[in-house]
Amino acid sequence: MQAVRNAQPLHESTQWETSALDLDAYLARIDYRGPLAPSLETLTALQQAHLAAVPFENLEIVTGGEIRIDLESLQDKLVRRRRGGYCHEQNTLFATVLDRLGFEVAGRNARMLMGEDASVVTPLGHTLLVVKVAGHDWMVDVGVGNVGPREPIRLEADLEVSHGPWEYRLERSPLGYWLLRHKRLGEWFNIYQFSDEPCYRADSGEYNYLASRHPGSPFVRRIVAQHNGAEIRLALTDLELKIFRPGQAPELQRIEADALPDVLRQRFGLALTPEQERALLQRAETLVETTSEGEQLGT
Incomplete structure (x- = not known):
């Protein structure tokens, strides 16, 4: 007689923090009034609404704050304070919402390439999602800035x-x-590559710590805000704003340091506290000083 093993419940560390989610507040944050049944139509509409409403940004880091990815912290920052965030924040919150709605959703971790050759091994560090719906696995990512897809992509090679x-x-x-690529001016641009190995909240927590604390992290060294729009995409890096339109070379605008808070409000929908604005302006002034010194040295 074959032994029967009792099915053990999965440990909470393998699951999303769904029970404490304020779903109505999240849906109001992204201005979503569409269907909620766990279908491909719902998944696509939610992804597009999230990307329209929630920008990619690291302002908490550069103004002296801390990035936490427990659900309460995510809801406070991204929902109640109407801020944005980077991949570990946005995709963790989005996965929790999808899980509450009945989707089968799992995390993955990617090696960012951002134009690098796909034969090069770059470090793991980017959180994305895989959602099973309509009989297929789909990659979903609301946290890869202005270059990411705006809809789910079925996991199928050469698609x-x-x-x-x-x-x-x-x-x-x-x-x-799996290699995700984006066409820019007729050429395929490598975004990232990822395996089928699951990525859990504990993994994202470690990667989040490195991204927000390690001195070599671009999120520690630079001011970053991006928006993934349907027709126009924006990328602010320090005091340079790039505007991307389909089939065109990016338009570059240089920002005066004291105009930075207004640019963040008007172009990205980001409102900071007075204390954060002061900290951001202090950081921006150091960029101006560094640029001036570089110009004097001829670098």
């Missing part, structure tokens, strides 16, 4: 899709990973 005017391709990389 090319158009999200409005923006084109994407999913293929297998030389290292055997």
Whole structure:
């Protein structure tokens, strides 16, 4: 007689913090009034609404704050204070929402490439999601800034899709990973690559610590805000704003340091506290001083 094993419940560390989610507040934050049944239609609509409402940004880090990815902290920052965040924050919150709605959703961790050759091994550090719906696995990412897809992409090699005017391709990389690419001015641009290995909240917590604390992290060294729009995409890095339109070279605008809070409000919908604005302006002034010194030295 074959022994029967009792099914053990999964430990809470493998699950999303769904019970404490204020779903109504989240839906109001992204101005979503569409269907909620766990379908591909719902998933697509939620992703687009989230991207329209919640910008990608690291302002908490550069103004002296701390990034936490427990659900209460995420709801306080991204929902109640109407701020944005980076991948570990946004995709953790989005996964929790999807889980509450009945989707089967799991985390993955990617190796960022951002134009690097796909044969190069870069460190793990980017959180994304895989959602099972309509009989297929779909990659979903609301936290990869202005370059990311605006809709789910089915996990299928050599698949090319158009999200409005923006084109994407999913293929297998030389290292055997899933490789996400984005077409820029007729050329395929490598965004990141990832495996089928699950990524749990504890993993994202470690990667979040490195991204927000390590002195070599770009989120520690630079002011970053991005928006993934349907027709226009924005990328602010320090005092430079790039505006991306389909099929065109990016437009570059240089920002005066004292205009930075207004740019964040008007272009990204981000309102900081007076204390954060002062800290941000102090940080921006150091960028101006560094630029001036570099110009004097001829660098």
